[in-house]
Amino acid sequence: MRIGERRLDDPEAHTVTRPSVLWLLPLALLAVPLVTNDYTQYIVNLTLVYVLVGIGFNVVVGNLGQLAFANAAFYGIGAYTAAILLYHYKMPLLLAIAGAGVVGGLAGTLVALPALRGIRSFYLAILTLAFGELMRWVYINADAWTLGSMGMHVPRPVLFGYVLASEKQKFYLFLVIVTLLVAATANLLRSKVGRAFTAIRDNELAAAAMGIPTARYTILAFAWSGLVVGTAGALYAVLVRQVSPEAFGLLELILHFGIVVIGGLANIAGSVLGAVVLTLAPELLRDLPGYEELLIACLMIAILLVLPGGLITVLDRLRLTLLFRERYHRA
Amino acid sequence: MLGQLVVSGVAQGALYALVALAMTVVYRATTVVNFGQGDFVMAGAFVVYVLVVLAGTPFIAAGALSIALLCAFGWAVYRGLIRPILAGPHLALAMMAVAIGYALRGVARLLWGREVLPFPRVLPQGSFTVGSTVVSASDVVVTGGVVVTVLALSLVFYATALGKTAQAVFQSERGAALVGIDVAAFQGTMWAVAAGMGAIAGILIAPITLLYPDLAAATLIRGFAAMTLGGFGSFLGAAVGGVLLGVGELFVGAYLSSRLIEITSYLIIILVLLIRPSGLFGKKIAVRV
Numbered sequence: 001m002r003i004g005e006r007r008l009d010d011p012e013a014h015t016v017t018r019p020s021v022l023w024l025l026p027l028a029l030l031a032v033p034l035v036t037n038d039y040t041q042y043i044v045n046l047t048l049v050y051v052l053v054g055i056g057f058n059v060v061v062g063n064l065g066q067l068a069f070a071n072a073a074f075y076g077i078g079a080y081t082a083a084i085l086l087y088h089y090k091m092p093l094l095l096a097i098a099g100a101g102v103v104g105g106l107a108g109t110l111v112a113l114p115a116l117r118g119i120r121s122f123y124l125a126i127l128t129l130a131f132g133e134l135m136r137w138v139y140i141n142a143d144a145w146t147l148g149s150m151g152m153h154v155p156r157p158v159l160f161g162y163v164l165a166s167e168k169q170k171f172y173l174f175l176v177i178v179t180l181l182v183a184a185t186a187n188l189l190r191s192k193v194g195r196a197f198t199a200i201r202d203n204e205l206a207a208a209a210m211g212i213p214t215a216r217y218t219i220l221a222f223a224w225s226g227l228v229v230g231t232a233g234a235l236y237a238v239l240v241r242q243v244s245p246e247a248f249g250l251l252e253l254i255l256h257f258g259i260v261v262i263g264g265l266a267n268i269a270g271s272v273l274g275a276v277v278l279t280l281a282p283e284l285l286r287d288l289p290g291y292e293e294l295l296i297a298c299l300m301i302a303i304l305l306v307l308p309g310g311l312i313t314v315l316d317r318l319r320l321t322l323l324f325r326e327r328y329h330r331a
Numbered sequence: 332m333l334g335q336l337v338v339s340g341v342a343q344g345a346l347y348a349l350v351a352l353a354m355t356v357v358y359r360a361t362t363v364v365n366f367g368q369g370d371f372v373m374a375g376a377f378v379v380y381v382l383v384v385l386a387g388t389p390f391i392a393a394g395a396l397s398i399a400l401l402c403a404f405g406w407a408v409y410r411g412l413i414r415p416i417l418a419g420p421h422l423a424l425a426m427m428a429v430a431i432g433y434a435l436r437g438v439a440r441l442l443w444g445r446e447v448l449p450f451p452r453v454l455p456q457g458s459f460t461v462g463s464t465v466v467s468a469s470d471v472v473v474t475g476g477v478v479v480t481v482l483a484l485s486l487v488f489y490a491t492a493l494g495k496t497a498q499a500v501f502q503s504e505r506g507a508a509l510v511g512i513d514v515a516a517f518q519g520t521m522w523a524v525a526a527g528m529g530a531i532a533g534i535l536i537a538p539i540t541l542l543y544p545d546l547a548a549a550t551l552i553r554g555f556a557a558m559t560l561g562g563f564g565s566f567l568g569a570a571v572g573g574v575l576l577g578v579g580e581l582f583v584g585a586y587l588s589s590r591l592i593e594i595t596s597y598l599i600i601i602l603v604l605l606i607r608p609s610g611l612f613g614k615k616i617a618v619r620v
Binding site: 061065067114117118119121122123125126127129130131133134137141249250254257261265289290291292293294295296297298300301304305308 | 364412415423431440552555
């Protein structure tokens with residue numbers, strides 16, 4: 001294998017983002033509001049939300065290697081939980097976001113429980129797909145809580161008595177939460193747990209033979225994924241201040257797939273890159289129905305055919321060329 | 332009432348069966364679950380719509396052209412996009428199928444925007460009564476069309492050399508290649524057949540449901556429900572599962588609540604996979620580790 005080339009089934013594809021990058025990048029981002037207006041800042045905030053979506057989704061799809069189609073459901077569950085806690089129960093903002101994360105994690109656990117009965121691969125995919133569509137029905141029909149298909153309005157976010165009125169104010173809150181969760185996920189994947197995920201992805205039978213309790217780790221991966229994506233949903237609710245059932249359907253799910261596949265599977269930096277590309281592109285194409293779908297679909301097809309490691313491999317190669325060092329292979 | 336529900340349910344279910352059968356063909360030939368089958372269905376209906384409504388082609392010719400076009404498309408998809416990554420992980424194949432379907436939907440939306448189109452009434456009108464049950468002519472045509480397709484498939488898969496080829500490739504691709512079977516040609520043919528079946532389903536479904544790019548999603552999930560209920564990889568299971576789903580949906584609507592029709596298929600998928608993952612006629616699928 002050439003240096004810098006990754007394949008979907010390559011055990012080394014699980015790269016570890018260096019801690020320095022993890023903390024230096026957010027620090028640099030602190031300066032972003034200096035150069036944005038309210039609209040561009042909104043796009044930046046949305047990108048942060050999708051970074052979290054990508055990171056959370058990647059745990060299950062990239063690292064655990066399971067076909068999971070419930071990600072839009074986790075996202076929607078998080079958004080609705082936060083909206084309900086803020087709207088009906090007038091909870092403090094941080095508590096509502098944390099609540100959304102917890103409920104998202106529970107949803108992840110629930111979806112993965114069939115793994116205990118040996119449901120994997122395509123069967124898990126179909127099961128999670130059905131779960132996601134079922135949730136959309138719940139949003140519409142549990143109208144005492146969700147206000148039905150019209151969707152619900154999320155109150156103005158207030159943090160410690162301080163109203164987050166502008167996009168720039170929301171940005172700092174988002175940046176802190178996203179940084180913490182990305183760092184936590186990176187640590188988790190670097191630990192014994194992350195290695196167990198990789199072992200299960202590459203050969204579940206062998207992993208089990210080596211004493212890894214595969215069902216338990218499968219559930220753990222889904223739970224963590226649900227927590228991260230649920231939190232992303234809560235941030236989305238706070239950002240857009242409007243949640244409605246059609247925002248969490250199959251189109252949203254395919255966007256999530258696009259983020260992880262185009263950015264790079266099992267790669268934290270890849271998820272970030274995918275989120276950036278797929279938040280900006282639709283924003284540029286939003287007035288042209290159909291183009292957004294075509295762009296995402298063609299990018300996905302091209303990546304799957306010629307660049308299985310995602311766009312991030314291009315950056316990696318570029319970096320290697322620049323550094324002129326073979327730092328790529330890590331133990 | 333009961334007889335009426337069964338008759339209408341069978342006609343509805345026959346369409347689900349057709350979608351499930353097409354996915355089973357692809358699954359048996361290439362062990363790929365085609366998440367884009369719903370979009371093949373949508374595409375088939377759109378081609379007919381364009382030909383009949385915009386170009387004024389007679390319906391029979393438009394239908395035949397649409398089926399031929401989709402067959403060619405299915406074959407091209409297999410050769411160009413599926414075959415190159417067939418040795419890779421399931422994950423990539425599923426994503427590829429999703430992406431292909433999404434691209435088709437994008438093209439449809441590009442041309443039609445977000446409108447819902449009334450599909451021309453191409454099936455025969457009129458109805459007749461058997462006892463107290465009203466049977467519409469279009470129900471008969473739809474059900475008949477699906478029965479013929481199923482019979483043809485069974486004949487091909489169980490009574491011809493092609494069926495033996497299918498069996499061999501399904502069991503071991505390498506083994507089949509070693510005894511001289513052109514695996515790529517066979518699999519390409521099967522993708523073409525499945526896409527053609529998608530076109531047939533689209534032509535039959537669209538007059539009932541209206542036509543819109545997102546038709547694909549509802550179709551796909553009902554096809555999955557039929558497949559899951561009947562048992563993955565079983566032709567008989569796909570057919571029976573589809574019919575049971577169609578009848579079941581109408582019963583749920585009539586005796587429980589019409590709000591539950593939409594989620595019948597989701598609940599069937601979830602319950603079957605939890606209670607009896609092999610479905611009615613499938614082989615054991617659970618991974619014991």
